[in-house]
Amino acid sequence: MSTASEAAGAETASSNNVDSPGLRGNMGVLELIFTVVAYNGPVVVFLGFIPVAVLLGNGVGTPVAFLVCGLIVAMLAVGLLTMSARLKKPGGFYALITAGLGRVAGLGSGFAALTCYFVALLSAYALGGIALDTAIVNIFHGPHVAWWVWAGLMLVVTGVLGHFNISFSSRVLTVFLACELLLMIAYDISVLAKGGAHGIGFDSFTPHQALSGSISIAFLFGMGLFGGFEATVIFRDEVRNPERTIPLATYGVVALLAGLYAVTAWCFVNSYGAVAVMDAVNKNLVNASTDSIKQYTGQFAYDAATVMLFTSSFALALAAHNITARYVFNLGADGILPRRFGQAHERHVSPHRASFALGVVALLVLAVFVIAKVPEGDLYARLAGLYSYAFVILLVLVALAIGVFLVRDRVHGKAVGPALASLVAFGVLCVTLVLATTNFTLLTGATGALKNVLIIAIWGITLAGGALALYLKRNRAEVYNSIGRQ
Structure with a gap:
């Protein structure tokens, strides 16, 4: 198990990139925020x-649930930034958990x-394929084309963009995200300016509504809104002035997501009225948001929202591809995966080989889904739910790792507050994980044997990583010692 003193001793070498294969970039605060929010x-x-959150969660009180979840993630972010500032290593959760809980848990x-993140990438391809076909048929009155054709096109484009430096992808994501934010802000302003259905009400923020419905389901859904916020740390070597950029971007991401989704959910409630909104989502769940936008x-x-469902899916896919490629890169740099995946492009200083390998694997998996004739709607919903479940597992592990690391740290001190915040977040996230497990069918739509297979698969992959670490410890000590970018 790594110790805080060992991590501190390695800090100088890591910060000077002595042991880093050399990803580089020049992203600023806004570019990093937009890359993560996308x-x-x-x-x-x-x-x-x-x-869906309104229907299955705490109804009119959904905006409060989103804000509370944002507060929990902010508490975790305090510890994450404190720990990452002392380690100064790339690798995201992989590096942090290794430093806090040891190499077995880290791998x-x-x-x-x-x-x-690979599952999130696949779900984005599926949703994007469906969304683009819908836009072409309904908006542009073009021919119907199978979803997987468009998904394959998305895969090729994300693969090409992933070959180049992250700064190029960040510009593309910035354009797409700016359009999305403009649409949502325009909607929010329109609802508020027109007074909603029956005047702007604040029922969502009353204790009665905030505590109504299924608070546990609302909290489970709310935590899923903040997926990917760790990417600010993953891109450490690809931003300018990381000591300033990463903290500002991390807090900016959490604040933007919590505020944007809470305000939009509140406006959505007001667009139908606190009394009528539950009937609206019950009767027309699929089109409740688009009907409100049109009104x-x-x-x-x-029409823009219909098109942006595709562009948003594409931006999500590109961001997921970039994050996943960097995990492949870091595992390759440590020798867990073939080391060639951990080598940066000489000119673009990008994880080009990791990106290409990821694209090939994604193409093969999508081909299996197509050959098996898995319904595209079910495919997206189940993959998105499976991603949310795996993300909660990661949050539980990293919250514990941060708390343990900071409590154990005797070199720097003054980490009591961040350590306590992380451990409180750990307790809340453990409850969330139990809820996610007991409500796995609701989360993924999977029932019976498929439900059990999916749960066993995600836990099995995690345990397989730990088992591989134990094998490496006995048989390949040099690889074992490098786990977690140590």
């Missing part, structure tokens, strides 16, 4: 997630993270 797909959340978390913001915004 991973959340704000329009995807608005059109497909918020109505297990690396496998879990790789699976988590308050007009036909053009409605």
